[in-house]
Amino acid sequence: MTRRPTAAEVLDARPGVQVLSLDFFDTLVTRTVAQPTHVFAEVERLLVAEFGAEWIGFAQKRVQVEHEVRVRVAGTGSLRDITHAEILGALQAEMSATDAQIEIARDTEVRLEIAMARLVPFGRDLAEEAIRRRMRVVIVSDNYMTSGHLARMAHAAGLDWVRPDQIYVSCEFGGMKQNGSLWKTVISDLGVPADRIVHVGDQRIADGTVPSKMGIHSYIDSRSSRWHRHPMNTCPAVLPFSRIESWQRDIEFSYERDPVHNIGESMVAMIVAGQVKDMLSVIAERDVAGVHFAARDGWVADCVWRDYRSNGHGHLPEASYLSFSRSVIGRANITEVDEEVAIRFIDEHERLTARRMSQRFGCDIESPLAHNVEMDSATARQVLMQNSDRVVAASKQLRERVVGHLRVNGVLTKGHHLVADLGWRASTMADLADIVAEATNGNATIEGRFVGLYWDATMNRTRVPIHGYAMDDLGALDDNIRLLGAVRLFELLVSAPHGSVIDFHGASKNFEPVHAPRNDLLPPAQDNLVAVALAAAMSSATKILLGTHPSGVTIDDITPASVWAAMMQVGHTPRRDELEQLSGLVHVASVDHADGGTSIIAPAPKWASTVPLQWYGDIYDDTMKTRWFQGSLRQWERTPGAREFADDVMRLWPFMGPVWCDPS
Amino acid sequence: MSTPYYTRANYADTMPSVAIVMRTYERPLLLARALTSVCQQTFRDWRLVLVNNGGDPATVDRVIDISRLANPSVAISVVHLDERVGMEEASNRGLASVDSEFFAIHDDDDSWRPEFLDVTVPTLRSNPDASAVVTGVTRVHETFSKGRVWPVRHEKFYLVPERLTFEGMIGNNTFPPIAALFRRSLLDGVGWFDASLPVLGDWDFNLRAVEAGPFVFVPQRLANYHTRTPESDVSSGNSITVGQELHRRIKGGLQRRWESEPGRDGVSKGELSRRETARIDADDAARQEAESRARASGGAAAKVARVARALKRPRAAGRGVVRRIRARVGR
Numbered sequence: 001m002t003r004r005p006t007a008a009e010v011l012d013a014r015p016g017v018q019v020l021s022l023d024f025f026d027t028l029v030t031r032t033v034a035q036p037t038h039v040f041a042e043v044e045r046l047l048v049a050e051f052g053a054e055w056i057g058f059a060q061k062r063v064q065v066e067h068e069v070r071v072r073v074a075g076t077g078s079l080r081d082i083t084h085a086e087i088l089g090a091l092q093a094e095m096s097a098t099d100a101q102i103e104i105a106r107d108t109e110v111r112l113e114i115a116m117a118r119l120v121p122f123g124r125d126l127a128e129e130a131i132r133r134r135m136r137v138v139i140v141s142d143n144y145m146t147s148g149h150l151a152r153m154a155h156a157a158g159l160d161w162v163r164p165d166q167i168y169v170s171c172e173f174g175g176m177k178q179n180g181s182l183w184k185t186v187i188s189d190l191g192v193p194a195d196r197i198v199h200v201g202d203q204r205i206a207d208g209t210v211p212s213k214m215g216i217h218s219y220i221d222s223r224s225s226r227w228h229r230h231p232m233n234t235c236p237a238v239l240p241f242s243r244i245e246s247w248q249r250d251i252e253f254s255y256e257r258d259p260v261h262n263i264g265e266s267m268v269a270m271i272v273a274g275q276v277k278d279m280l281s282v283i284a285e286r287d288v289a290g291v292h293f294a295a296r297d298g299w300v301a302d303c304v305w306r307d308y309r310s311n312g313h314g315h316l317p318e319a320s321y322l323s324f325s326r327s328v329i330g331r332a333n334i335t336e337v338d339e340e341v342a343i344r345f346i347d348e349h350e351r352l353t354a355r356r357m358s359q360r361f362g363c364d365i366e367s368p369l370a371h372n373v374e375m376d377s378a379t380a381r382q383v384l385m386q387n388s389d390r391v392v393a394a395s396k397q398l399r400e401r402v403v404g405h406l407r408v409n410g411v412l413t414k415g416h417h418l419v420a421d422l423g424w425r426a427s428t429m430a431d432l433a434d435i436v437a438e439a440t441n442g443n444a445t446i447e448g449r450f451v452g453l454y455w456d457a458t459m460n461r462t463r464v465p466i467h468g469y470a471m472d473d474l475g476a477l478d479d480n481i482r483l484l485g486a487v488r489l490f491e492l493l494v495s496a497p498h499g500s501v502i503d504f505h506g507a508s509k510n511f512e513p514v515h516a517p518r519n520d521l522l523p524p525a526q527d528n529l530v531a532v533a534l535a536a537a538m539s540s541a542t543k544i545l546l547g548t549h550p551s552g553v554t555i556d557d558i559t560p561a562s563v564w565a566a567m568m569q570v571g572h573t574p575r576r577d578e579l580e581q582l583s584g585l586v587h588v589a590s591v592d593h594a595d596g597g598t599s600i601i602a603p604a605p606k607w608a609s610t611v612p613l614q615w616y617g618d619i620y621d622d623t624m625k626t627r628w629f630q631g632s633l634r635q636w637e638r639t640p641g642a643r644e645f646a647d648d649v650m651r652l653w654p655f656m657g658p659v660w661c662d663p664s
Numbered sequence: 665m666s667t668p669y670y671t672r673a674n675y676a677d678t679m680p681s682v683a684i685v686m687r688t689y690e691r692p693l694l695l696a697r698a699l700t701s702v703c704q705q706t707f708r709d710w711r712l713v714l715v716n717n718g719g720d721p722a723t724v725d726r727v728i729d730i731s732r733l734a735n736p737s738v739a740i741s742v743v744h745l746d747e748r749v750g751m752e753e754a755s756n757r758g759l760a761s762v763d764s765e766f767f768a769i770h771d772d773d774d775s776w777r778p779e780f781l782d783v784t785v786p787t788l789r790s791n792p793d794a795s796a797v798v799t800g801v802t803r804v805h806e807t808f809s810k811g812r813v814w815p816v817r818h819e820k821f822y823l824v825p826e827r828l829t830f831e832g833m834i835g836n837n838t839f840p841p842i843a844a845l846f847r848r849s850l851l852d853g854v855g856w857f858d859a860s861l862p863v864l865g866d867w868d869f870n871l872r873a874v875e876a877g878p879f880v881f882v883p884q885r886l887a888n889y890h891t892r893t894p895e896s897d898v899s900s901g902n903s904i905t906v907g908q909e910l911h912r913r914i915k916g917g918l919q920r921r922w923e924s925e926p927g928r929d930g931v932s933k934g935e936l937s938r939r940e941t942a943r944i945d946a947d948d949a950a951r952q953e954a955e956s957r958a959r960a961s962g963g964a965a966a967k968v969a970r971v972a973r974a975l976k977r978p979r980a981a982g983r984g985v986v987r988r989i990r991a992r993v994g995r
Contacts, residue, residue: 447734455814461696465734474775477818
């Protein structure tokens with residue numbers, strides 16, 4: 001963890017300076033949301049409530065229009081900044097809004113900018129230290145808001161000393177920091193040599209390179225702006241996640257935390273709170289025989305449900321944690337070993353010994369080869385089919401133990417049971433439904449409640465009732481694919497700390513699950529990272545549900561759209577620091593959870609910029625099926641030599657571009 | 665023409681705001697999805713009449729049973745027909761079995777966004793002169809094969825208010841049934857669906873309905889019109905994508921029938937339809953050509969951007985050229 005210099009140390013390092021110049025946004029003042037464009041999302045929320053659905057999408061249009069106005073003005077060769085009036089004029093045309101409507105939009109935006117202002121402690125410390133040293137303090141900002149408005153924001157943030165005449169803002173001075181013209185004005189106006197000024201800001205070029213070239217001392221602190229994700233991903237649904245992130249950002253002004261801790265506390269917590277809230281909403285509408293959180297994905301939600309019950313919600317039914325895995329339920333359902341079954345249980349790329357196959361299928365697999373000789377997948381599948389009788393017998397016994405586990409956990413009680421799982425195809429839930437129906441002669445039924453489903457779930461709707469909370473197969477195709485691209489990440493982070501379930505004990509041990517032993521092939525840090533995320537998620541989700549979360553986010557903020565937004569902010573547009581930490585994670589997909597798995601981030605292809613176009617489809621498929629697609633893509637974007645390749649991928653599959661938010 | 669012999673059933677229960685008629689035949693997977701689409705509606709005062717058009721009753725009942733497990737309070741009734749009848753006959757049988765303020769035809773392969781009824785019902789209520797509300801549509805191209813269905817492409821279905829007038833609709837059927845909510849009283853006023861038509865019964869009905877009152881357009885894309893790609897199993901095909909020749913034939917027949925019906929300004933409905941068909945075809949061709957030109961100019965813009973990039977990053981551009989050459993020679 002890096003120790004950052006204090007305000008006094010920053011000033012001490014530049015002896016003789018007489019003027020402290022501070023950038024405004026994200027150096028002195030920030031907002032109660034994680035990124036500037038989320039202020040427009042709050043504006044949209046209010047405008048939609050006031051004027052109706054035609055204002056849906058306002059936030060994105062506001063961002064887009066500002067960008068277009070900037071491009072237009074820059075195209076004239078002018079060095080000046082744009083004005084708020086220019087943005088609003090273009091916005092009015094874009095939205096076909098009346099004068100009165102656009103005035104309300106302007107007023108709402110200005111009012112919210114002030115209401116949402118929050119100070120940046122380091123900027124405040126710098127200013128106070130400079131004032132104590134009797135230095136002159138000025139604010140230099142590239143912005144379309146007036147100095148009067150910025151002063152009001154500063155006052156709202158608690159910086160009473162700020163006066164409009166201390167502020168050099170680009171829209172009033174005809175030049176910008178970015179192109180150097182504003183710096184000329186500042187130096188001339190202050191009447192001191194450039195080397196008597198120290199400027200602190202968050203933008204490497206506008207606050208660093210450009211003033212340095214003019215002789216001004218500069219210091220970059222981007223602790224606030226590093227929280228920004230893509231500006232176009234802004235809509236009311238993203239606000240709860242953004243509020244949690246802004247609260248985390250404020251904590252990090254004091255001390256740094258692991259990115260994975262923050263993800264656990266924000267995205268994972270919102271997913272888990274969504275699982276619990278979904279259950280609560282069903283229980284409020286109809287009677288159910290039982291509530292169950294299933295598979296490793298359901299472990300955190302089960303813990304949170306217990307905490308929630310014991311904190312004033314004891315009237316809720318007790319829930320059970322059904323510990324199973326896709327492979328163990330699949331194996332319990334084998335009635336014959338045909339080619340389809342062999343393909344399902346032996347991956348194309350696997351090399352297996354007969355010994356490992358015996359462990360995988362819970363029976364002695366006979367093979368013409370020695371038990372420790374590896375076979376390719378085709379041979380292994382043949383061997384499996386030759387051992388059909390043994391496998392089916394083992395499956396039958398396993399099924400009895402599965403039924404025992406279900407009985408112990410109350411799933412076979414007469415009536416309709418809710419079973420929560422993370423997602424994505426519902427095939428395991430359909431298999432489970434078959435087992436439950438058969439074991440109870442149809443007296444017990446189950447319903448799958450998932451966080452997300454994609455199109456392959458459609459075929460299981462004829463077998464079991466299923467519901468996707470944040471996304472389902474009826475959602476937009478682009479979102480279905482975005483979900484598919486990020487499922488590896490979600491599976492890794494929303495998971496029990498115990499190993500995968502590979503079997504169940506018998507009646508003597510109450511049909512408890514048998515977990516796979518710790519996989520020594522996994523990176524040593526993996527368990528710790530996941531544990532950090534889980535602990536943070538558990539505490540944060542409980543607080544959200546109880547209404548005690550320090551960010552102010554409550555159960556009312558947990559909606560399908562807000563959970564989806566949280567999933568996409570991290571899963572689709574991860575930040576650099578998140579990628580750095582998550583790139584060490586490995587996903588194990590094999591049926592017996594016994595191999596070293598695959599890194600969730602795919603390395604960029606060697607000689608990425610010369611990969612033939614006809615290979616792109618295979619790379620896309622492979623990455624989509626085995627990795628965290630968007631994490632890999634964003635990593636390629638940031639890897640020298642692979643950026644052009646990443647650009648090509650996004651041109652071919654535009655929905656994998658950084659913008660996931662689509663209000664249409 | 666409309667079939668007057670459908671009589672209303674005895675309605676024991678209170679009348680729902682919306683009657684939803686869904687016709688199905690041996691497509692359980694798509695039916696399960698369609699039921700989900702209806703059950704997920706945030707507006708709850710509806711009754712679904714499922715018309716099983718001659719398919720296996722047990723299969724349909726099982727799909728409904730599964731749906732009911734998660735939605736025990738929803739109102740679903742089933743009409744099992746012993747023999748398969750035409751689509752419009754099936755619609756009429758469904759409509760005849762339930763009274764309501766409004767009605768919608770929800771095909772078993774299409775779907776709604778959960779807000780569809782929540783938006784369309786108040787809109788139709790607040791427009792008392794209107795016959796129907798039509799929403800924006802997403803066209804979903806999907807492949808249905810060997811018991812699996814997966815989407816291939818989504819696109820915006822071209823629909824503007826001008827295509828929802830009599831003049832806009834006379835040349836062509838301009839929207840799929842899934843996009844519309846109708847006022848039930850229309851059935852008494854302009855007649856029921858024409859059961860003699862194997863296809864295009866909705867077009868014929870829409871034209872009669874729009875004469876009785878305007879259609880209100882809601883641009884939000886709240887309806888998904890699913891069509892199967894050519895790779896799909898034949899049994900899953902849409903009536904339009906599978907039977908284009910049949911559509912042409914029936915359309916010609918309708919236009920001939922309309923020769924004796926008044927259109928506009930002394931021109932018969934049939935003649936008007938033929939003229940408008942020609943005009944719309946020309947419009948569509950022009951629009952497609954404009955889109956193709958736009959794509960081409962986009963290509964030119966991409967070329968300019970590539971040159972600008974090349975000037976900025978010559979080494980990367982060089983690699984790009986190598987890649988394109990390799991791609992062209994098939995390596």
